[in-house]
Amino acid sequence: MYREQIKVLDCTIRDGGLVNRHDFSVDFVRRVYQGVSAAGVDYFEIGYKNSRALFPDPSFGPWKFCSDDDIRSVTQGVEGGAKISVMADVGRVDMESIKPASESPYHMVRVASYVKGVDKAIAMANQFHDLGYETCINLMALSRDRGPELDEAMDQCDKESHAEVIYLVDSFGSFYQEDIEKLVHRARKWIKTKELGFHGHNNQQLAFANTIEAIIHNVNYLDATVYGMGRAAGNCTLELLLGFLKNPKFDIRPVLDLVAKEFIPLRQKHEWGYIIPHMIAGQLNMHPQEALDVRKGEDAENYRLFFERMVSSGLD
Amino acid sequence: MYREQIKVLDCTIRDGGLVNRHDFSVDFVRRVYQGVSAAGVDYFEIGYKNSRALFPDPSFGPWKFCSDDDIRSVTQGVEGGAKISVMADVGRVDMESIKPASESPYHMVRVASYVKGVDKAIAMANQFHDLGYETCINLMALSRDRGPELDEAMDQCDKESHAEVIYLVDSFGSFYQEDIEKLVHRARKWIKTKELGFHGHNNQQLAFANTIEAIIHNVNYLDATVYGMGRAAGNCTLELLLGFLKNPKFDIRPVLDLVAKEFIPLRQKHEWGYIIPHMIAGQLNMHPQEALDVRKGEDAENYRLFFERMVSSGLD
Numbered sequence: 001m002y003r004e005q006i007k008v009l010d011c012t013i014r015d016g017g018l019v020n021r022h023d024f025s026v027d028f029v030r031r032v033y034q035g036v037s038a039a040g041v042d043y044f045e046i047g048y049k050n051s052r053a054l055f056p057d058p059s060f061g062p063w064k065f066c067s068d069d070d071i072r073s074v075t076q077g078v079e080g081g082a083k084i085s086v087m088a089d090v091g092r093v094d095m096e097s098i099k100p101a102s103e104s105p106y107h108m109v110r111v112a113s114y115v116k117g118v119d120k121a122i123a124m125a126n127q128f129h130d131l132g133y134e135t136c137i138n139l140m141a142l143s144r145d146r147g148p149e150l151d152e153a154m155d156q157c158d159k160e161s162h163a164e165v166i167y168l169v170d171s172f173g174s175f176y177q178e179d180i181e182k183l184v185h186r187a188r189k190w191i192k193t194k195e196l197g198f199h200g201h202n203n204q205q206l207a208f209a210n211t212i213e214a215i216i217h218n219v220n221y222l223d224a225t226v227y228g229m230g231r232a233a234g235n236c237t238l239e240l241l242l243g244f245l246k247n248p249k250f251d252i253r254p255v256l257d258l259v260a261k262e263f264i265p266l267r268q269k270h271e272w273g274y275i276i277p278h279m280i281a282g283q284l285n286m287h288p289q290e291a292l293d294v295r296k297g298e299d300a301e302n303y304r305l306f307f308e309r310m311v312s313s314g315l316d
Numbered sequence: 317m318y319r320e321q322i323k324v325l326d327c328t329i330r331d332g333g334l335v336n337r338h339d340f341s342v343d344f345v346r347r348v349y350q351g352v353s354a355a356g357v358d359y360f361e362i363g364y365k366n367s368r369a370l371f372p373d374p375s376f377g378p379w380k381f382c383s384d385d386d387i388r389s390v391t392q393g394v395e396g397g398a399k400i401s402v403m404a405d406v407g408r409v410d411m412e413s414i415k416p417a418s419e420s421p422y423h424m425v426r427v428a429s430y431v432k433g434v435d436k437a438i439a440m441a442n443q444f445h446d447l448g449y450e451t452c453i454n455l456m457a458l459s460r461d462r463g464p465e466l467d468e469a470m471d472q473c474d475k476e477s478h479a480e481v482i483y484l485v486d487s488f489g490s491f492y493q494e495d496i497e498k499l500v501h502r503a504r505k506w507i508k509t510k511e512l513g514f515h516g517h518n519n520q521q522l523a524f525a526n527t528i529e530a531i532i533h534n535v536n537y538l539d540a541t542v543y544g545m546g547r548a549a550g551n552c553t554l555e556l557l558l559g560f561l562k563n564p565k566f567d568i569r570p571v572l573d574l575v576a577k578e579f580i581p582l583r584q585k586h587e588w589g590y591i592i593p594h595m596i597a598g599q600l601n602m603h604p605q606e607a608l609d610v611r612k613g614e615d616a617e618n619y620r621l622f623f624e625r626m627v628s629s630g631l632d
Contacts, residue, residue: 015582204559212493213493240599254625266557279555283560303576307569308569
């Protein structure tokens with residue numbers, strides 16, 4: 001028996017865009033959108049809705065900005081496609097440029113925020129809500145921000161926001177399944193009127209296991225990416241998640257095609273997945289940036305040096 | 317707080333030997349033994365104790381046979397090294413050649429058996445026990461053999477064998493963590509006088525998660541391999557497991573060195589890990605052989621074809 005309330009959100013292009021500076025061609029994104037939609041996935045997160053004025057560097061691809069026209073070039077003519085989601089970072093969106101939902105090609109906006117920024121995130125999500133969008137608040141780095149401020153933030157999300165879903169995000173890929181169980185129970189103390197979501201990272205090969213754990217504890221919004229493509233160690237893979245879920249509307253085959261034709265070749269050009277410095281960062285509950293940096297230098301394979309540096313940081 | 321009863325068994329050379337026909341050089345095995353021992357691992361499984369007469373093919377390397385002399389060439393001069401384990405398959409060992417434990421260089425023998433072969437496995441394990449060895453019985457393919465015969469086999473293992481440990485083996489990499497919880501509880505109904513062990517495969521990126529689940533339910537003998545090297549999708553990685561366990565005797569650093577210096581280069585030559593046909597085999601609860609075969613042919617990347625073939629097999 002399956003749980004009909006479960007919604008799968010594919011964020012391959014959005015989180016995967018952090019791997020290649022959001023530089024996917026329109027044709028590539030369109031093929032992924034078609035495949036993911038044919039697989040029965042509910043939402044397709046196509047990128048960030050950042051203001052171009054804030055990121056003048058021309059090396060960034062279109063999916064850091066997601067103009068309405070660029071989104072339409074992907075979705076037009078795709079029948080019965082997944083609903084489109086965009087991610088919004090507090091302070092990076094030109095709210096003047098945002099059209100009402102009825103005039104725009106995307107349905108959902110997810111506002112990503114650290115716990116300390118939750119007031120701004122709620123205000124922004126409510127602006128999008130008032131324009132007619134489905135909204136989520138994604139609370140990031142919850143393996144780090146676990147003090148009393150988290151209870152307050154979750155309480156605020158429930159009481160002050162109109163968001164349909166509050167996402168719990170394991171940005172550092174540091175949680176074990178026990179942590180998920182405890183975090184979801186804690187969230188449920190405060191968040192009583194909204195759905196919960198989970199977004200994992202795969203530093204410790206636990207993104208899928210933790211997503212299952214979230215499902216067991218009645219989390220209904222689940223993030224995944226094709227072949228796990230995403231920042232650093234990447235995410236829960238969509239092909240594993242669809243193989244686990246029992247709703248007959250899901251079909252793994254279009255995702256298998258995407259992996260074979262698009263993502264195996266792409267993985268030759270860009271790095272993500274189970275890579276030892278990212279594993280170490282996850283074990284030590286650290287932001288992925290230092291591991292990403294070490295992978296670009298001559299010490300990319302000197303794992304002991306990286307480990308020693310990370311366990312010593314802050315001790316001196 | 318850590319659980320002192322937990323024992324880690326590294327089976328990189330034994331399960332990894334299924335990837336390269338057991339053809340590791342003595343120097344390589346010695347370096348792995350030194351690293352794994354320095355990491356504080358309790359047991360080092362060095363290969364299979366098969367009769368050479370049964371496998372005359374000269375392309376098999378020494379670790380399919382594990383002569384006492386070959387084992388000594390690895391262990392001699394290594395101070396405080398991990399205890400040596402060998403695996404024995406029913407019907408493949410020349411029992412006449414086995415010396416008493418006091419005269420041999422290995423301490424533990426693990427007898428691997430499908431559920432239906434458990435009588436023979438118990439008899440063989442008892443023979444080794446009578447020669448003075450620590451013994452285990454590894455019950456394989458438990459995602460397939462889950463009928464009443466499993467209860468009987470577990471009851472027999474408890475009552476008729478002198479084995480110290482009964483291992484539950486997810487040969488097909490098909491179990492989710494819920495399955496582990498239920499399997500361990502079921503095993504505990506029958507196996508009351510022995511320790512339990514767990515050996516996972518990583519087809520669905522769950523070998524580590526399932527090992528954690530086994531730990532939560534008081535399984536104390538845990539298998540892992542360096543960088544996950546093992547048949548098909550491989551195993552729970554030793555570096556993840558040591559990062560999770562809290563016993564201060566464990567040190568991840570020598571394992572990080574092994575990954576960097578030995579296993580990253582080796583992975584260029586031999587394939588194991590998260591590979592889509594192995595993922596499909598795990599999802600569908602199938603023996604890994606068909607996925608291994610497809611990876612050798614021209615349809616290695618035609619995942620849809622493999623999936624269709626596997627879901628159709630047995631339907632006609």
